[in-house]
Amino acid sequence: MSNKAVKFAIGVAVIVAAIGYFAVAGFNEGKAYYRTLDELAATDAAADDGARLRVAGVVLPGSIERQGTQITFQLAQGDLRLPVRYVGSAPVPDTFKDGADAVVEGMRLTDGSFEADHIQAKCASKYEAKYGDAAAHPDAVERSY
Amino acid sequence: MANLGNISISVALAFTIYAIFALFYGARTGRREMVKSGTHAVYAVFAFVSLAVIALEYLLVKSDFTIEYVSSYSNRDLPLFYKLAALWGGQKGSLLFWTWIVTLYGAIAAYVNRHHAGKLVPYMLGIVSLTSVFFLVVNKFGANPFAQLVIDHGDGRLASFAPPDGRGLNPLLQHPAMVIHPPMLYLGYVGFVVPFAFCMAALLTRELGNAWIKMTRRWTLTAWLFLGTGILLGGKWAYVELGWGGYWAWDPVENASLMPWLTGTAFLHSVIVQERKNMLKIWNVTLILATYMLAIFGTFLTRSGIVSSVHAFAQSSIGYYFAAFLVGMGAFAIYLVFSRLAYLKSDNQLDSYASREASFLFNNLVLLAACFAVLWGTIFPVISEMVQGEQITVGAPFFNKINVPIGLFLLFLTGIGPLLAWRKTSFESMSRIFMWPVLAGAATAVVAVLAGVRSFYPAVSFALSAFVITTIVTEFSRAARARMRSTGENVARALYRVSSINKRRYGGYIVHFAFVCLLVGFTGQAFTTEGWGEATGGDRFSIGGYDFECLSLEDIEDPNYVGMRANLVVWKNGKRVEELSPEKRFYHASEQTTSEVRIHTSLREDVYVVFAGINEDNDKAIIQAWINPLVTWVWIGALLMVAGTVWTIIPNRRERRVHRDKGQVERLLRATEVAR
Numbered sequence: 001m002s003n004k005a006v007k008f009a010i011g012v013a014v015i016v017a018a019i020g021y022f023a024v025a026g027f028n029e030g031k032a033y034y035r036t037l038d039e040l041a042a043t044d045a046a047a048d049d050g051a052r053l054r055v056a057g058v059v060l061p062g063s064i065e066r067q068g069t070q071i072t073f074q075l076a077q078g079d080l081r082l083p084v085r086y087v088g089s090a091p092v093p094d095t096f097k098d099g100a101d102a103v104v105e106g107m108r109l110t111d112g113s114f115e116a117d118h119i120q121a122k123c124a125s126k127y128e129a130k131y132g133d134a135a136a137h138p139d140a141v142e143r144s145y
Numbered sequence: 146m147a148n149l150g151n152i153s154i155s156v157a158l159a160f161t162i163y164a165i166f167a168l169f170y171g172a173r174t175g176r177r178e179m180v181k182s183g184t185h186a187v188y189a190v191f192a193f194v195s196l197a198v199i200a201l202e203y204l205l206v207k208s209d210f211t212i213e214y215v216s217s218y219s220n221r222d223l224p225l226f227y228k229l230a231a232l233w234g235g236q237k238g239s240l241l242f243w244t245w246i247v248t249l250y251g252a253i254a255a256y257v258n259r260h261h262a263g264k265l266v267p268y269m270l271g272i273v274s275l276t277s278v279f280f281l282v283v284n285k286f287g288a289n290p291f292a293q294l295v296i297d298h299g300d301g302r303l304a305s306f307a308p309p310d311g312r313g314l315n316p317l318l319q320h321p322a323m324v325i326h327p328p329m330l331y332l333g334y335v336g337f338v339v340p341f342a343f344c345m346a347a348l349l350t351r352e353l354g355n356a357w358i359k360m361t362r363r364w365t366l367t368a369w370l371f372l373g374t375g376i377l378l379g380g381k382w383a384y385v386e387l388g389w390g391g392y393w394a395w396d397p398v399e400n401a402s403l404m405p406w407l408t409g410t411a412f413l414h415s416v417i418v419q420e421r422k423n424m425l426k427i428w429n430v431t432l433i434l435a436t437y438m439l440a441i442f443g444t445f446l447t448r449s450g451i452v453s454s455v456h457a458f459a460q461s462s463i464g465y466y467f468a469a470f471l472v473g474m475g476a477f478a479i480y481l482v483f484s485r486l487a488y489l490k491s492d493n494q495l496d497s498y499a500s501r502e503a504s505f506l507f508n509n510l511v512l513l514a515a516c517f518a519v520l521w522g523t524i525f526p527v528i529s530e531m532v533q534g535e536q537i538t539v540g541a542p543f544f545n546k547i548n549v550p551i552g553l554f555l556l557f558l559t560g561i562g563p564l565l566a567w568r569k570t571s572f573e574s575m576s577r578i579f580m581w582p583v584l585a586g587a588a589t590a591v592v593a594v595l596a597g598v599r600s601f602y603p604a605v606s607f608a609l610s611a612f613v614i615t616t617i618v619t620e621f622s623r624a625a626r627a628r629m630r631s632t633g634e635n636v637a638r639a640l641y642r643v644s645s646i647n648k649r650r651y652g653g654y655i656v657h658f659a660f661v662c663l664l665v666g667f668t669g670q671a672f673t674t675e676g677w678g679e680a681t682g683g684d685r686f687s688i689g690g691y692d693f694e695c696l697s698l699e700d701i702e703d704p705n706y707v708g709m710r711a712n713l714v715v716w717k718n719g720k721r722v723e724e725l726s727p728e729k730r731f732y733h734a735s736e737q738t739t740s741e742v743r744i745h746t747s748l749r750e751d752v753y754v755v756f757a758g759i760n761e762d763n764d765k766a767i768i769q770a771w772i773n774p775l776v777t778w779v780w781i782g783a784l785l786m787v788a789g790t791v792w793t794i795i796p797n798r799r800e801r802r803v804h805r806d807k808g809q810v811e812r813l814l815r816a817t818e819v820a821r
Contacts, residue, residue: 054538
């Protein structure tokens with residue numbers, strides 16, 4: 001390699017290394033693990049090791065309680081229930097209502113409840129299957145907030 | 146009508162297959178009549194796909210609910226405008242619309258280059274037709290928009306049926322920006338088919354000089370323009386419609402549209418290096434191939450539902466069609482590049498960091514890095530599930546962490562790149578060129594810090610913006626002054642003449658200025674304040690220096706929806722700013738609730754209010770408000786980007802004359818040939 005090529009290779013390497021650093025740092029900040037309700041039921045909050053989680057389920061009809069912009073509700077999958085408190089800054093999506101398929105993102109607290117700062121929701125459509133007959137998979141959930 | 150649509154698609158498919166055969170075989174064996182016939186087939190394909198589109202629009206307007214697509218995406222009371230727009234409201238319709246644009250571009254490319262002799266054009270049309278075949282096959286077998294609703298009455302026989310009303314277009318999509326956003330995006334995505342096809346044709350014919358680059362320059366700019374406009378319109382739509390106070394969420398589908406835009410931007414820059422210095426040939430070929438692949442991949446992401454997103458349609462088998470096409474076309478392209486490596490040698494090499502080539506190199510490097518980061522973050526959930534068996538998503542922090550510094554570095558390059566000389570810039574000329582811009586940047590940084598900007602990135606962003614704007618202003622004023630001296634024209638005339646003689650350069654500066662505006666707007670996000678209040682008639686609350694007075698809550702009714710409206714007056718420092726009336730609506734057909742956001746806009750900041758809900762304990766409305774500084778600059782940047790690009794695309798007087806003369810020469814040549 002000529003001197004010039006080496007000179008430019010160094011510049012390119014520095015930039016790539018910097019971007020790589022940002023990528024790793026950003027990844028650690030932004031990553032969240034997808035968990036189902038039965039996976040959560042099998043462990044307690046200590047097992048999460050402070051990681052952000054994404055959990056999908058159905059919004060249990062009648063469980064939504066609003067206090068200002070704070071909302072608490074139960075996320076359900078079959079017989080399992082997860083109490084969720086939403087503390088995010090954005091209003092909950094318009095699609096968030098009783099019986100909607102929802103994905104919440106946030107942390108599990110030591111008391112087993114969930115503190116979410118993000119909610120995605122999709123309402124069950126009138127021709128489509130009604131809620132409760134399938135575990136919601138995030139692939140099937142529409143984001144709209 | 147459904148039959149007409151189906152038949153049209155089949156006929157179009159047959160014509161496309163014929164076109165591919167005639168174009169490739171004709172060009173290879175030099176049978177000009179065959180090439181001509183193949184070109185006519187390209188026109189015919191466009192005509193028949195247009196017929197299919199008309200058929201689907203007819204069914205939508207007539208509310209023929211025996212058609213599954215019509216019953217899924219429209220309803221009787223939907224305004225005509227949105228019935229027409231329902232063509233791209235769902236997966237099957239939008240794929241037909243997509244095909245229509247491919248064939249439209251094919252027909253235009255055929256017409257524009259009709260006088261062009263040689264193999265390049267027929268091969269190019271052949272490759273465009275290959276893409277058409279793929280999409281027509283999807284339209285015909287994978288996602289047929291003309292499929293009928295069928296029901297099994299229990300006797301094992303399927304009968305067609307029509308529900309009394311359709312399910313309606315998603316109310317979130319019932320917005321003017323949403324009506325033009327998808328067509329813009331598609332025009333952008335699909336627009337890269339033509340440069341791609343030219344590149345493939347150049348590889349096939351081994352004519353890898355600058356001819357294909359020159360012939361595709363306007364195509365690339367056009368596609369880039371549409372894609373950028375589409376992305377920004379999408380942002381605008383998200384901002385005014387979704388009601389979460391922002392315009393970009395790093396949603397997988399947003400990302401999918403950003404990726405080809407990033408590689409397309411890199412391509413637009415690096416072709417300049419090839420034209421001037423005969424360098425980066427392999428790089429350019431790779432970039433345009435990647436851009437096309439990413440455009441198709443974007444469609445695949447959007448339409449397959451492989452990652453969850455606001456745009457995700459139900460999962461369907463068409464994912465396999467796309468995967469197969471991507472792998473096939475990708476393998477073909479890679480094979481071609483490797484077998485033509487000898488023709489892609491570079492004539493020059495890089496000399497100095499302080500050269501324009503070097504700034505282009507780094508521009509390309511970070512644009513590609515940004516694209517790769519976005520790609521990685523978007524498909525990571527899928528990859529982690531395959532590799533680790535555990536789905537891991539990466540959110541906005543990941544994308545911001547990487548793309549904010551990259552954006553700032555690009556801003557820096559925007560300032561220095563165009564002013565550096567080719568090969569090497571001496572220290573003396575650098576200090577002469579950059580003295581004022583650097584001073585302007587430094588002064589801005591000081592002012593920003595004094596004004597209370599305490600975080601690093603925003604301060605850097607404002608300083609760099611001032612730096613770049615100063616370089617652009619200097620460039621225009623230097624050129625205009627030189628012209629005024631030599632011609633005696635006034636300032637306005639001189640500016641106009643200078644920028645129309647060298648459109649590429651000065652149009653580029655306008656786009657660079659637009660980029661600065663965009664980044665200023667993005668930077669404003671660092672200073673957003675938000676809050677909420679509960680109110681009914683007579684209540685007041687304040688957020689971020691603004692006071693909100695609620696005059697009344699009222700019920701609203703429309704054939705399409707019912708809802709509630711909060712009539713608010715916004716005050717600042719005792720002065721009345723504006724009356725804003727956000728709404729909450731419930732749409733009958735789709736059984737969906739939506740929030741109608743209201744925004745007070747100024748160059749300084751937006752006041753953004755949302756009717757978030759009703760507190761059932763005291764029946765007060767929950768109003769959420771954001772104070773978003775500088776957002777308007779994003780939309781100003783978008784308009785300037787369109788203006789600058791359009792200015793660059795439209796040929797100037799000299800180019801029009803050259804084009805006309807060329808056409809005449811070619812016609813004469815052909816006439817003499819026929820006479821012989």
